[in-house]
Amino acid sequence: MTLTPITPYHYLVLSAALFSIGIVGVMVRRNIIVILMSIELMLNAVNINLAAFSYQLHNAIGQVFAIFVIAVAAAEAAVGLGIILAFYRNKETLNVDEMNTMRW
Amino acid sequence: MSLFDTTELTLNMGPQHPSTHGVLRVVLRLDGERVVGCDVVIGYLHRGIEKLCEHRDWQQIVLLTDRMDYVAAASNNLGYVETVEKLMSLEVPRRAQYIRVILAELQRVASHCLWLGTHAMDIGAMTVFLYAFRERELVLDLFEEYCGARLTYNAMRIGGLPLDIPSGWDRKVRAFCDVLEQKIPEYEELLTHNRIWRDRTTGIGVISGADALAIGLTGPALRGSGVAHDIRKDEPYAAYAEFDFDVPIGTAGDTYDRYLVRLEEFYQSVRIIRQALDGLPEGPIVGKVPRLIKPPAGETYHAIEAPKGELGYFIVSDGKSNSPYRFRVRPPSFCNLQALPRLVQGHLVSDVVALIGSLDIVLGEVDR
Amino acid sequence: MTSTYLLPLLKIVVILNAVLVSVTFMTLLERKVIAWVQVRLGPMRVGPYGTLQPIADAIKLLLKEDITPVRADKWVFTIAPIVSMVPALIAFAVIPFDREASIFGYRVPLFVADINVGLLYLVSITSIGVYGIILAGYASNSKFPLLAGLRASAQLISYEIAVTMMLVSMVVMSGTLSMVGIVDAQYNAHVWYAFVQPVAFVILFIGGLAETNRAPFDLPEAEQELTGGFHTEYSGMRFALFFLAEYANMIVVSAVATTLFLGGWLRPFPNVAWLGVLDFVPGWIWFLLKTFVFVYVFLWIRATLPRYRYDQLMRLGWKVLIPLGIANLIVTATLKVLL
Amino acid sequence: MLEPLVFYTLAAFIIGFGVLVVTTRNTVHCVLFLVANFLCVAMVYVLLAAEFLAIIQILVYAGGIVVLYLFVVMLVNLQRPPDAVPTRGRQSRAGFALAAVMLAEISAILVFSAARPAPAAASALPATSGVGNTEVVGMLLYSDYLVPFEVASMLLLVAMVGAIILARKEA
Numbered sequence: 001m002t003l004t005p006i007t008p009y010h011y012l013v014l015s016a017a018l019f020s021i022g023i024v025g026v027m028v029r030r031n032i033i034v035i036l037m038s039i040e041l042m043l044n045a046v047n048i049n050l051a052a053f054s055y056q057l058h059n060a061i062g063q064v065f066a067i068f069v070i071a072v073a074a075a076e077a078a079v080g081l082g083i084i085l086a087f088y089r090n091k092e093t094l095n096v097d098e099m100n101t102m103r104w
Numbered sequence: 105m106s107l108f109d110t111t112e113l114t115l116n117m118g119p120q121h122p123s124t125h126g127v128l129r130v131v132l133r134l135d136g137e138r139v140v141g142c143d144v145v146i147g148y149l150h151r152g153i154e155k156l157c158e159h160r161d162w163q164q165i166v167l168l169t170d171r172m173d174y175v176a177a178a179s180n181n182l183g184y185v186e187t188v189e190k191l192m193s194l195e196v197p198r199r200a201q202y203i204r205v206i207l208a209e210l211q212r213v214a215s216h217c218l219w220l221g222t223h224a225m226d227i228g229a230m231t232v233f234l235y236a237f238r239e240r241e242l243v244l245d246l247f248e249e250y251c252g253a254r255l256t257y258n259a260m261r262i263g264g265l266p267l268d269i270p271s272g273w274d275r276k277v278r279a280f281c282d283v284l285e286q287k288i289p290e291y292e293e294l295l296t297h298n299r300i301w302r303d304r305t306t307g308i309g310v311i312s313g314a315d316a317l318a319i320g321l322t323g324p325a326l327r328g329s330g331v332a333h334d335i336r337k338d339e340p341y342a343a344y345a346e347f348d349f350d351v352p353i354g355t356a357g358d359t360y361d362r363y364l365v366r367l368e369e370f371y372q373s374v375r376i377i378r379q380a381l382d383g384l385p386e387g388p389i390v391g392k393v394p395r396l397i398k399p400p401a402g403e404t405y406h407a408i409e410a411p412k413g414e415l416g417y418f419i420v421s422d423g424k425s426n427s428p429y430r431f432r433v434r435p436p437s438f439c440n441l442q443a444l445p446r447l448v449q450g451h452l453v454s455d456v457v458a459l460i461g462s463l464d465i466v467l468g469e470v471d472r
Numbered sequence: 473m474t475s476t477y478l479l480p481l482l483k484i485v486v487i488l489n490a491v492l493v494s495v496t497f498m499t500l501l502e503r504k505v506i507a508w509v510q511v512r513l514g515p516m517r518v519g520p521y522g523t524l525q526p527i528a529d530a531i532k533l534l535l536k537e538d539i540t541p542v543r544a545d546k547w548v549f550t551i552a553p554i555v556s557m558v559p560a561l562i563a564f565a566v567i568p569f570d571r572e573a574s575i576f577g578y579r580v581p582l583f584v585a586d587i588n589v590g591l592l593y594l595v596s597i598t599s600i601g602v603y604g605i606i607l608a609g610y611a612s613n614s615k616f617p618l619l620a621g622l623r624a625s626a627q628l629i630s631y632e633i634a635v636t637m638m639l640v641s642m643v644v645m646s647g648t649l650s651m652v653g654i655v656d657a658q659y660n661a662h663v664w665y666a667f668v669q670p671v672a673f674v675i676l677f678i679g680g681l682a683e684t685n686r687a688p689f690d691l692p693e694a695e696q697e698l699t700g701g702f703h704t705e706y707s708g709m710r711f712a713l714f715f716l717a718e719y720a721n722m723i724v725v726s727a728v729a730t731t732l733f734l735g736g737w738l739r740p741f742p743n744v745a746w747l748g749v750l751d752f753v754p755g756w757i758w759f760l761l762k763t764f765v766f767v768y769v770f771l772w773i774r775a776t777l778p779r780y781r782y783d784q785l786m787r788l789g790w791k792v793l794i795p796l797g798i799a800n801l802i803v804t805a806t807l808k809v810l811l
Numbered sequence: 812m813l814e815p816l817v818f819y820t821l822a823a824f825i826i827g828f829g830v831l832v833v834t835t836r837n838t839v840h841c842v843l844f845l846v847a848n849f850l851c852v853a854m855v856y857v858l859l860a861a862e863f864l865a866i867i868q869i870l871v872y873a874g875g876i877v878v879l880y881l882f883v884v885m886l887v888n889l890q891r892p893p894d895a896v897p898t899r900g901r902q903s904r905a906g907f908a909l910a911a912v913m914l915a916e917i918s919a920i921l922v923f924s925a926a927r928p929a930p931a932a933a934s935a936l937p938a939t940s941g942v943g944n945t946e947v948v949g950m951l952l953y954s955d956y957l958v959p960f961e962v963a964s965m966l967l968l969v970a971m972v973g974a975i976i977l978a979r980k981e982a
Contacts, residue, residue, distance in 0.1 A: 010822075011855070014826070018826065027910075034832070047856075047868075048852060051861045063944075064951045064956050070871050076970075082978045084883060086977045115619070116615075228687060229779075294776070304779070455781065589945055592870065606878070632874075
């Protein structure tokens with residue numbers, strides 16, 4: 001069996017698929033922690049893209065941006081989980097549908 | 105963990121738990137790791153000793169008292185026989201009194217060794233445990249030579265003693281005293297001056313002298329709070345009035361002070377034993393005791409300073425039967441244990457085991 | 473083909489086996505050392521002076537019933553010991569035992585891989601190890617393991633920061649992330665880094681004690697408090713895996729400390745010519761000797777010190793070690809730029 | 812020969828774990844699949860010659876962020892089983908549709924662009940060979956991208972303060 005050599009396109013397809021899974025997770029699941037995790041999946045998809053292009057172009061700038069994405073993801077996780085904990089203390093729920101006090 | 109708001113967690117410590125010193129059960133309510141409530145559940149070792157005693161004749165009871173505080177059997181014996189002697193107004197020969205003091209103080213050393221070892225083990229210093237047991241072994245050897253038993257001695261009789269000391273025993277006791285005095289500095293090196301040990305024990309389970317009295321603490325646990333209450337000094341029994349010794353007291357009333365008090369008591373016990381050996385009078389070991397022991401009708405309470413605190417016996421005799429009408433023990437462990445819920449309040453789970461160790465309880469005595 | 477795949481595979485096999493065997497016998501060593509400290513004999517019955525005790529233990533653990541509590545999360549309960557064991561083992565991939573050794577006439581480098589992010593690899597691997605403990609605490613569905621799991625994760629994460637600070641200091645000193653490169657840098661600097669960076673050395677050692685859950689920081693498995701912590705509900709081989717992981721981690725920390733601070737495979741005073749006789753001893757023996765000294769100190773400390781309390785542990789980590797680590801890093805970097 | 816094999820295996824794992832993250836009911840298991848997913852992504856980075864990124868991925872994502880998730884999930888799970896029941900309403904249909912459109916769009920772009928000759932790997936850009944990956948990334952971070960780097964650190968500081976304030980008990 002011979003496999004075609006791996007090109008950046010393969011990585012882009014992988015990243016697209018992962019991104020789509022993330023979208024499905026965000027839209028379908030009601031558990032806010034899972035939604036946050038789906039967002040992490042999407043961020044990872046983006047990172048794969050960045051790394052793939054960095055490899056293709058022989059340029060490390062893509063990796064630098066991936067590192068920035070990771071930093072932002074860390075900040076997002078910390079604040080997001082803080083909000084979840086604070087919310088859970090008051091409402092005893094993790095369901096996003098019940099988080100509607102700001103809705104009009 | 106106080107960062108996160110969690111509801112209270114109920115944690116059941118024991119009755120099978122490595123550091124509840126037997127079968128104590130402590131139900132803790134925790135906020136994170138902080139204790140907000142504590143219920144002490146006892147009774148897992150209840151054998152009905154008090155009731156049993158009401159169906160044995162007076163000499164047989166000595167053997168049952170062994171089984172209460174089984175790490176300080178000789179002190180239990182002493183408390184009981186003195187109570188009966190008081191009830192019968194018996195005169196005990198001075199030689200017997202002196203030997204009783206020696207036995208009781210050796211017993212105190214053995215009991216404190218066990219306490220030190222387990223207490224240190226609870227806080228994680230495993231070497232001290234084995235060192236302390238090494239010294240306790242020497243005391244047990246001495247007891248074995250005296251009465252043949254290593255744990256439950258049955259070492260006293262109403263009106264005196266069953267046996268005189270074996271020849272050469274006093275020399276061995278003296279040698280042991282020298283050994284002990286050399287070994288205690290080793291413990292001090294491992295614990296007293298150890299930064300971690302001090303951090304773990306200072307400020308833990310602080311109780312003021314007044315509170316300690318109000319809650320009924322006795323023994324080293326009370327003296328750690330700065331109350332110089334020692335029955336050996338305050339209401340001398342046996343031959344204690346004839347010996348010169350100090351009552352060490354603490355200042356802060358925390359676990360560290362209770363530790364220091366008990367450590368100092370090692371030295372004081374050695375001091376008493378040496379004086380007793382030096383002044384050991386000649387003479388009989390049993391006084392004038394009737395063949396059939398039947399105390400006159402009446403009741404009495406008599407307390408001694410057991411290693412763990414005030415050990416009191418309340419005995420009622422109806423003057424007719426061969427056994428006590430009512431037999432009641434005031435065990436030091438039981439009364440000291442009452443302080444636990446109060447002491448652990450606001451401390452961490454790790455401190456709970458330190459405090460159980462610091463109160464020095466024996467469940468055989470708590471449950472009886 | 474032979475050199476690219478076979479040789480590394482062979483080395484992996486040898487190192488893994490060596491690690492597992494030495495870990496097994498470390499249990500005996502620990503029991504013996506602590507016994508001697510405590511004026512006891514330790515295991516004496518199995519084999520001469522109890523030397524075969526680990527084999528008896530292993531047989532016992534293998535034959536024991538592997539209990540899974542009814543209410544446990546079965547999959548996670550099974551995975552947790554594996555998750556804690558694997559990082560401990562793969563960490564050995566970057567540890568250089570010697571630059572080269574001649575085996576049957578071949579010159580073979582005595583390390584599996586010298587990757588250019590070796591030190592970071594180690595840090596990231598140890599950060600995975602914490603999962604085993606958290607998951608064990610969670611999956612047991614029991615309160616003592618849960619408390620232990622929370623304690624452990626908080627402890628590991630806090631001390632990891634201090635340790636990582638120290639490693640960064642060492643990277644600044646040597647200018648490389650490669651483990652082999654760091655040893656070479658010490659050779660070129662004519663001094664072991666333990667003497668240049670004593671603060672880093674001490675902090676790394678304390679942090680290492682905490683990260684391997686060893687006394688006096690063995691809170692997650694404090695038997696007297698939490699009845700065995702996160703392995704309360706484990707039995708048989710799964711329990712053994714936790715145990716082996718702990719010992720393997722001890723060896724990893726010792727080996728890393730040796731590499732970073734005691735010059736790895738270098739003999740003492742590698743630049744003093746008249747001590748050349750010491751070259752007679754191969755480098756990997758020096759490495760193992762130095763590692764052994766660390767392991768011994770680990771055991772010695774366990775026999776001597778009482779246990780810290782949870783809040784004191786956190787205070788030590790956050791208020792002493794981390795600020796010291798940051799200060800050390802700043803001073804190191806400043807001096808490096810100035811000199 | 813080996814590279815495609817490794818890539819397809821990793822890709823299968825990444826997609827598989829991704830699907831499991833989204834579909835599993837038990838939140839703790841979700842978090843575990845997420846870690847597995849991240850580890851596989853880290854290996855993809857190694858394939859892409861981005862070792863430093865791979866290590867950072869493991870260190871920060873798997874060792875830090877996800878531990879935080881696990882912490883929160885465990886703390887929240889203490890009281891009640893996870894109420895992660897997906898409601899299959901209009902919104903979830905929209906979600907699937909959106910994902911499908913997304914996937915189709917990207918695939919289309921890829922197919923069309925693949926038909927054309929690939930850009931000749933922009934060899935004019937500074938080559939990274941000879942120097943380690945870490946050094947290159949480090950040089951870039953501390954020279955051209957110093958300001959974003961500092962902004963990122965400020966962001967982390969603010970996030971840290973914010974998280975502490977949010978998670979603290981009522982003062």
